[in-house]
């Protein structure tokens with residue numbers, strides 16, 4: 001499989017190059033040259049295949065010739081070593097819990113897949129690579145943990161000071177070794193802008209090899225399609241139309257689901273659920289893409305004003321708005337509505353959702369009002385404990401700390417302040 005740049009001004013490249021570069025030299029995101037199709041019978045087999053077998057079949061065409069079969073198998077074995085349970089809440093609604101991994105965020109899968117791929121590509125190299133990543137919350141922790149101790153790889157994480165939760169901050173500032181955290185006085189978009197600038201700084205790229213671990217990296221983006229396959233692997237056959245509601249920020253996760261649908265997964269509709277950062281919901285109303293600066297919310301991993309992966313969704317639909325509308329709806333919800341949803345899920349179903357999952361639930365409910373005869377799955381993207389303060393004050397309840405979290409609670413946070421791009425560049429060169 002070759003990958004092309006969505007800006008179409010860079011040569012097509014291999015999976016390896018796409019992973020190492022992160023973003024194409026012309027600033028475009030990489031996209032697979034063609035979309036493979038699942039073999040006939042694969043969908044019918046989903047229920048009886050193991051998660052590893054499903055992962056092998058889905059991922060092989062994207063990495064063929066670059067990751068040998070046994071290497072891919074080794075990577076997927078580590079990536080899929082926790083559960084992805086589908087919890088039935090009744091009324092045709094299930095929660096797909098993606099938070100049982102090492103940092104309790106769904107980003108663990110993509111981050112680990114990328115770390116292990118990169119580790120493989122650099123296995124015999126005397127060069128080093130620096131992974132530069134901006135995080136609005138969960139990416140940082142998942143990337144940090146995924147890359148911890150991988151030789152030949154340095155990790156530098158930028159995060160908006162005061163805008164991530166205490167647990168999230170601990171997960172990215174307490175690891176040490178090859179992981180460095182930089183705190184920025186500003187928003188996630190400010191962090192993202194600095195990262196993008198570093199990638200296009202030719203002076204810098206002559207001196208160090210930089211790559212991105214944001215969801216724009218193909219090695220982070222593509223494996224997320226496995227969630228949708230693993231949901232179908234667990235779903236009983238009801239004969240109803242299947243819809244997924246995905247709490248969305250940078251739109252990498254939902255885009256991977258839409259890719260799986262194009263490959264042959266029988267999904268009838270996707271719902272992109274957002275908080276008040278509603279660039280895509282507005283786009284789906286007006287067909288005009290008009291990004292706004294991001295606003296801070298209680299679902300802060302989705303506080304994204306200009307979602308970077310949305311161009312991939314447009315590419316998947318050949319920029320055909322009417323066609324896209326047949327497969328995607330998008331709704332935005334306020335913090336107040338999100339808290340109400342958390343309360344009703346707790347009261348009526350005894351289910352503790354985190355604010356991101358609650359936004360996903362709201363989107364599903366809204367869609368099902370006009371499509372009652374559907375099988376709805378919302379993605380629960382983070383463990384509620386990662387948003388402890390919000391969950392506590394909204395539900396008036398305590399949640400026990402899982403071992404993955406307890407581990408970071410009494411470690412010292414270490415981070416370096418950076419003010420602007422020049423300071424970031426100097427840090428990277430030092």
Ligand SMILES: *Cc1c(COP(=O)(O)O)cnc(C)c1O
Nearest residue numbers: 138249250251252253301381382
């Ligand atoms: C990153 C994140 C999201 C958004 O995922 P995207 O792929 O960026 O749309 C949603 N929920 C949580 C908890 C996250 O960490």
